[in-house]
Amino acid sequence: MPEFLAGTELFWPLAIPLATAAVCAAAWAYPRLQQAASLVGLVLTLVASLVLLQIVLSEDIVTKQFGGWAPPFGISFVADRFSAAMVVISSVLALAAGIFAIADLRRRQVKAGFYPLFQGLMVGVNGAFLTGDIFNLYVWFEVMLIATLGLITLDRTRAQLDGAIKYAVLNLFSTILFLMAIGLLYGVTGTLNMADLARVLPQTEGSVALTVSAMLFLLAFGIKAGFFPLFFWLPASYHTATIIVSAVFAGLLTKVGVYACFRVFTLLFEVNEGGIRPIVAFFAAGTMLFGVFGAAIQWDVRRILSFHIISQIGYIMLGLAIATPLAMAGAVFYIIHHIVVKANLFFVAGAIHRATGTYDLRKAGGLMKSSPLLAVLFLIPALSLAGIPPLSGFWAKFMVIDASFRGDMAWLGALALVVGLLTVFSMSKIWIEAFWKTSPRKVARVRAVPVAMLVPIAALGLITLAIGFNPEPLVAFANVAADTMTDPAQFIAAVFSEPRIAGVTP
Amino acid sequence: MNLVYAFAIAAQMGCGVYLLLSRHGVRILLGIVLLSTATNLLIFVAGGLRFTAPPVIEQGMRMLGTETANALPQALILTAIVIGFALVAFAAALMLKTYRSVGSVLTSDHTDAEALGSPFDKEALRDA
Amino acid sequence: MQIIFPTMSRLFFILMIGVSLYMLFRGHNEPGGGFIGGLIAALGFALLAMAHDVGAARRALMVHPVALMGGGLLLSFVSGLPGLLSDQSFLTHWWLEIGSLHLGTATTFDIGVYCVVIGGVLCLVFRLYEGIEQ
Numbered sequence: 001m002p003e004f005l006a007g008t009e010l011f012w013p014l015a016i017p018l019a020t021a022a023v024c025a026a027a028w029a030y031p032r033l034q035q036a037a038s039l040v041g042l043v044l045t046l047v048a049s050l051v052l053l054q055i056v057l058s059e060d061i062v063t064k065q066f067g068g069w070a071p072p073f074g075i076s077f078v079a080d081r082f083s084a085a086m087v088v089i090s091s092v093l094a095l096a097a098g099i100f101a102i103a104d105l106r107r108r109q110v111k112a113g114f115y116p117l118f119q120g121l122m123v124g125v126n127g128a129f130l131t132g133d134i135f136n137l138y139v140w141f142e143v144m145l146i147a148t149l150g151l152i153t154l155d156r157t158r159a160q161l162d163g164a165i166k167y168a169v170l171n172l173f174s175t176i177l178f179l180m181a182i183g184l185l186y187g188v189t190g191t192l193n194m195a196d197l198a199r200v201l202p203q204t205e206g207s208v209a210l211t212v213s214a215m216l217f218l219l220a221f222g223i224k225a226g227f228f229p230l231f232f233w234l235p236a237s238y239h240t241a242t243i244i245v246s247a248v249f250a251g252l253l254t255k256v257g258v259y260a261c262f263r264v265f266t267l268l269f270e271v272n273e274g275g276i277r278p279i280v281a282f283f284a285a286g287t288m289l290f291g292v293f294g295a296a297i298q299w300d301v302r303r304i305l306s307f308h309i310i311s312q313i314g315y316i317m318l319g320l321a322i323a324t325p326l327a328m329a330g331a332v333f334y335i336i337h338h339i340v341v342k343a344n345l346f347f348v349a350g351a352i353h354r355a356t357g358t359y360d361l362r363k364a365g366g367l368m369k370s371s372p373l374l375a376v377l378f379l380i381p382a383l384s385l386a387g388i389p390p391l392s393g394f395w396a397k398f399m400v401i402d403a404s405f406r407g408d409m410a411w412l413g414a415l416a417l418v419v420g421l422l423t424v425f426s427m428s429k430i431w432i433e434a435f436w437k438t439s440p441r442k443v444a445r446v447r448a449v450p451v452a453m454l455v456p457i458a459a460l461g462l463i464t465l466a467i468g469f470n471p472e473p474l475v476a477f478a479n480v481a482a483d484t485m486t487d488p489a490q491f492i493a494a495v496f497s498e499p500r501i502a503g504v505t506p
Numbered sequence: 507m508n509l510v511y512a513f514a515i516a517a518q519m520g521c522g523v524y525l526l527l528s529r530h531g532v533r534i535l536l537g538i539v540l541l542s543t544a545t546n547l548l549i550f551v552a553g554g555l556r557f558t559a560p561p562v563i564e565q566g567m568r569m570l571g572t573e574t575a576n577a578l579p580q581a582l583i584l585t586a587i588v589i590g591f592a593l594v595a596f597a598a599a600l601m602l603k604t605y606r607s608v609g610s611v612l613t614s615d616h617t618d619a620e621a622l623g624s625p626f627d628k629e630a631l632r633d634a
Numbered sequence: 635m636q637i638i639f640p641t642m643s644r645l646f647f648i649l650m651i652g653v654s655l656y657m658l659f660r661g662h663n664e665p666g667g668g669f670i671g672g673l674i675a676a677l678g679f680a681l682l683a684m685a686h687d688v689g690a691a692r693r694a695l696m697v698h699p700v701a702l703m704g705g706g707l708l709l710s711f712v713s714g715l716p717g718l719l720s721d722q723s724f725l726t727h728w729w730l731e732i733g734s735l736h737l738g739t740a741t742t743f744d745i746g747v748y749c750v751v752i753g754g755v756l757c758l759v760f761r762l763y764e765g766i767e768q
């Protein structure tokens with residue numbers, strides 16, 4: 001990075017997608033240019049996020065005040081290990097999706113504005129990961145919501161419109177709850193900067209408003225993340241979108257909700273206080289169980305996978321419910337593993353659709369014979385999702401379940417093991433129906449899967465394998481990340497140490 | 507004063523939630539609008555209700571006077587209004603589009619998403 | 635056959651664009667700004683679409699609304715970049731004083747917002763009007 005750009009690392013993972021979105025929108029009439037700009041932007045974003053991660057690894061927490069206004073008045077942007085890792089993994093996923101899009105996206109879909117919306121989504125996601133201001137987080141959520149609404153209705157089919165309405169209404173409701181929580185919090189504390197809140201809140205007397213605010217945060221992020229009693233919008237809408245969009249949604253969106261939940265309930269509110277912990281534990285248990293039950297009856301690959309997103313979110317929430325540093329580390333590991341694996345499974349679903357012409361497992365079949373490579377590529381994320389050693393999912397599940405037996409929530413760990421077994425059932429269902437079974441159609445119409453589809457699938461599969469066979473570095477990383485995350489003092493110190501004085505001479 | 511506002515917000519929220527529970531798409535939309543305006547009011551009240559001057563710096567001054575309103579809740583509300591405006595406009599367009607293609611605004615008629623790969627799909631079951 | 639409305643709409647259109655530009659530059663030190671200005675301008679175009687048809691409004695706009703939005707976003711984004719050079723923070727604005735005239739990158743930012751708002755609103759308004767015309 002050039003000398004004069006030193007100190008601006010935090011800015012680029014946000015700025016590059018924003019600039020790319022602007023360029024893609026400005027090049028409205030030139031789909032080819034949009035595609036090229038988008039790919040360049042995605043590569044640059046990945047580079048920028050890797051640079052950020054490298055700096056975070058040496059400096060622990062990087063902060064930045066946009067506009068030069070001192071905290072707590074200006075809007076802080078903060079990257080610690082957790083958020084930097086999230087930005088990197090989401091950039092990897094976005095690049096994979098960008099490559100997949102070359103083969104899968106139709107001209108009509110590009111003309112409907114896929115590229116600007118997709119980049120807009122990345123702006124929102126990266127912004128939500130990097131912001132250090134609670135109201136700013138709300139703004140990023142809305143940016144994401146607008147972009148996702150555009151993406152989900154890309155083809156404007158009846159199913160998509162239907163899914164989009166459910167998605168829009170419930171997510172709008174969730175952001176309203178979020179805003180209410182912010183309003184109450186502001187009323188009590190008079191500040192919105194997360195570091196300042198973390199400093200002020202422990203000295204504030206507990207009040208009804210604060211409790212209500214915490215509950216509203218939990219509900220708002222719960223809807224976003226797809227917790228147990230609030231997840232119904234997710235399997236009703238995710239599967240209607242075109243497959244790249246589904247994959248990106250599945251990988252990133254719910255995780256942004258989970259990320260926000262972790263931030264708020266480590267930094268602002270203590271999970272251990274005010275009876276939040278039993279609620280989170282109950283949510284986690286229900287989320288795991290009902291997600292996996294919901295998947296068992298479905299026949300559409302995308303719907304099976306959508307329900308599995310929910311059950312996996314339960315595992316991540318398990319970490320928050322146990323709330324020991326070990327469990328938090330497990331959750332961080334789990335999120336990273338899950339983003340890669342789940343998006344990859346959706347990409348495989350897209351490849352299955354390309355090969356057999358259907359997402360319905362009853363109509364698919366015979367892929368084992370016709371494209372064995374795809375079969376292997378499916379097997380890696382599928383087994384990893386189910387938690388079969390030595391893949392990444394095994395270590396992720398091991399960490400959270402181990403933490404739950406060491407903590408005081410052994411029943412949650414036991415439940416997690418049962419759910420893991422049921423996950424194997426769903427994955428083997430896809431395997432048997434799509435790959436082993438002979439095709440039910442008389443004329444087996446098997447089309448070749450283009451290379452541009454296989455490359456991202458293989459790349460994400462390789463990441464899964466790499467984590468699986470060499471989990472040590474990531475486990476160590478997750479442990480340090482969890483330590484930083486559960487220690488608000490470091491966060492506060494980092495934000496307020498910024499040696500810049502408020503106000504710029506007009 | 508706070509109490510009056512509290513009741514106003516409560517009434518608005520109540521109406522919003524009631525409309526949200528309806529089966530009629532447009533009512534759901536109106537419910538969302540009501541809820542978001544009620545939330546804006548909530549932020550306004552959370553900022554503190556006092557009779558003060560508007561937060562505008564007088565000609566020739568470099569700072570706000572002491573007895574001026576808190577500008578932050580207003581900025582928050584303005585942001586929320588702008589965002590809410592965009593989202594509601596989009597949702598209204600979505601509802602219109604759905605009405606055109608499905609022919610109904612009742613959510614009980616919106617079943618196309620669930621129908622994809624439904625486990626109760628007769629035709630697919632016969633094939634299997 | 636309407637006569638008064640379509641004829642007057644041309645006049646009003648020009649007036650509204652003028653007012654919107656006034657609002658845009660007034661926002662520099664007084665209430666106003668890119669967002670309000672953009673809304674007024676978008677209303678002007680919507681008026682054209684209502685009085686004549688969407689085609690007339692699209693011709694008056696000359697570029698596609700989304701392209702306008704992208705251009706505006708790019709302009710706003712670029713206006714924040716000089717701040718990176720001065721103190722490494724995005725959107726720290728640069729100012730130029732020529733006598734009593736007071737220009738800065740903040741103005742560029744506002745012009746960008748103006749374009750984004752026009753593009754965004756018209757994108758939706760045109761879509762809705764076209765739906766009615768069909």
